[in-house]
Amino acid sequence: MTTPPKPGEFYQRDRRWHPPALSQDYKTSVTRSPRLPLISLENTASEITGPVFGHKDIDPADNDLLRNFAKPGESPIGERIIVHGRVLDENARPVPNTLVEIWQANASGRYRHKKDTYLGALDPNFGGCGRTLTDAEGNYCFRTVKPGAYPWRNWVNDWRPAHIHVSVFGTGFAQRLITQLYFEGDPLIARCPIVNTIPDPAAVEMLIARMDMNATIPLDTIAYRFNIVLRGRRSTLFENRLEGN
Amino acid sequence: MGQKLEYLKETPSQTAGPYVHIGLAPGAAGFEIYEQELGWDMAGPNAKGEPIRVEGVVLDSTGAPVKDVLLEAWQANAEGVYAHPEHIGEVEDGFRGWGRVITDFETGEWGFDTVKPGPVTGRNGQMMAPHINLWIVARGINVGLNTRLYFEDEAEANAADPVINLIEWESRRQTLIARRCERGGQPVYRFDIRLQGDGETVFFDI
Numbered sequence: 400m401t402t403p404p405k406p407g408e409f410y411q412r413d414r415r416w417h418p419p420a421l422s423q424d425y426k427t428s429v430t431r432s433p434r435l436p437l438i439s440l441e442n443t444a445s446e447i448t449g450p451v452f453g454h455k456d457i458d459p460a461d462n463d464l465l466r467n468f469a470k471p472g473e474s475p476i477g478e479r480i481i482v483h484g485r486v487l488d489e490n491a492r493p494v495p496n497t498l499v500e501i502w503q504a505n506a507s508g509r510y511r512h513k514k515d516t517y518l519g520a521l522d523p524n525f526g527g528c529g530r531t532l533t534d535a536e537g538n539y540c541f542r543t544v545k546p547g548a549y550p551w552r553n554w555v556n557d558w559r560p561a562h563i564h565v566s567v568f569g570t571g572f573a574q575r576l577i578t579q580l581y582f583e584g585d586p587l588i589a590r591c592p593i594v595n596t597i598p599d600p601a602a603v604e605m606l607i608a609r610m611d612m613n614a615t616i617p618l619d620t621i622a623y624r625f626n627i628v629l630r631g632r633r634s635t636l637f638e639n640r641l642e643g644n
Numbered sequence: 645m646g647q648k649l650e651y652l653k654e655t656p657s658q659t660a661g662p663y664v665h666i667g668l669a670p671g672a673a674g675f676e677i678y679e680q681e682l683g684w685d686m687a688g689p690n691a692k693g694e695p696i697r698v699e700g701v702v703l704d705s706t707g708a709p710v711k712d713v714l715l716e717a718w719q720a721n722a723e724g725v726y727a728h729p730e731h732i733g734e735v736e737d738g739f740r741g742w743g744r745v746i747t748d749f750e751t752g753e754w755g756f757d758t759v760k761p762g763p764v765t766g767r768n769g770q771m772m773a774p775h776i777n778l779w780i781v782a783r784g785i786n787v788g789l790n791t792r793l794y795f796e797d798e799a800e801a802n803a804a805d806p807v808i809n810l811i812e813w814e815s816r817r818q819t820l821i822a823r824r825c826e827r828g829g830q831p832v833y834r835f836d837i838r839l840q841g842d843g844e845t846v847f848f849d850i
């Protein structure tokens with residue numbers, strides 16, 4: 400009997416798939432993008448390990464944005480939606496027990512943030528953040544309202560498509576990822592300078608949640624499905640040069 | 645064409661935007677929602693080793709502080725052990741070694757309290773000097789930036805560190821060394837991060 404191969408380093412991150420640091424059309428990136436090349440590092444324990452979270456860290460109700468800030472008996476205004484999916488790695492294996500955090504504007508495109516001064520009204524029953532741990536199969540779900548589009552200062556007339564910000568950990572610090580979820584059919588997606596920092600249209604497709612009628616709750620809540628893929632790890636088929644610990 | 649490989653592509657990154665606090669540090673955005681926010685207590689109550697504070701500012705290419713940055717830190721304990729099931733060794737009860745901090749909205753200053761990590765065994769058994777791994781996100785940063793903070797008072801270990809020595813330009817290695825001073829008897833390490841231009845910090849593709 401052979402012993403199963405141990406997981407080794409993470410696959411190299413495909414930097415041509417991710418947005419480059421500098422994108423002229425997203426003006427804020429111009430002064431905040433490193434000009435010198437990144438130094439490529441073969442993974443050590445510092446990159447392969449990462450923080451571990453458990454059910455003591457969060458409350459089970461933290462994933463329900465319809466309830467987690469609303470006054471008792473009240474609920475936020477807006478289209479009620481479920482956002483659900485799986486966290487997988489590049490080997491198509493589930494990533495269990497990993498922390499997923501989201502934040503978003505309310506239905507009028509306004510953030511509950513002391514720096515947001517948009518005209519859209521705050522909703523007294525909507526905070527705008529949630530968090531959860533994936534289950535053993537990598538599944539997660541949130542309940543929320545569909546966020547509104549909002550204008551932002553870039554070119555004079557730029558609008559963000561409706562989006563939810565998503566943060567995911569995985570098992571190693573090298574997998575740490577923040578991204579944004581968009582909604583199928585939104586005409587603002589193609590016009591957005593932030594979306595368009597991503598060079599490959601196939602990569603943008605990965606950020607567009609699909610309406611999922613099978614997960615929709617009749618007479619109650621429309622569902623959207625959004626899978627997240629984190630970096631995968633190579634199998635150390637022949638050698639394991641990552642010695643010591 | 646041959647057989648098809650069944651790998652998936654990684655989900656592409658997008659900027660954390662200016663309102664990252666709502667999701668990851670809602671208290672700073674101006675509202676209370678969670679029983680406990682994560683990442684404010686890096687080392688826990690039982691951590692051995694030297695208590696330290698780390699402080700700095702993130703500067704853009706014009707030299708202006710970036711005021712909407714969020715940093716995450718990941719470090720081993722004083723024995724060089726990460727709180728992770730794949731890393732052999734024990735950590736103190738309550739030691740996570742992970743922290744999350746935001747900058748002051750007026751000044752751009754950030755800081756966290758922890759213990760100084762020990763040296764960690766690296767590839768091929770080579771020792772890495774004590775270091776804290778940092779991940780930086782903000783509006784205008786399309787993919788989170790990874791860097792490492794090393795300690796000024798570990799000159800000998802730093803000189804032998806295999807990661808520092810990967811950096812071909814010796815002058816650039818200095819951008820990873822935090823400067824030590826004391827305040828009220830406690831060691832404080834200063835680590836300013838320059839995103840672009842003169843003295844640009846070394847960032848890693850990890």
Ligand SMILES: [Fe+2]
Pocket residue numbers: 504559562564661663
């Ligand atoms: Fe946003």
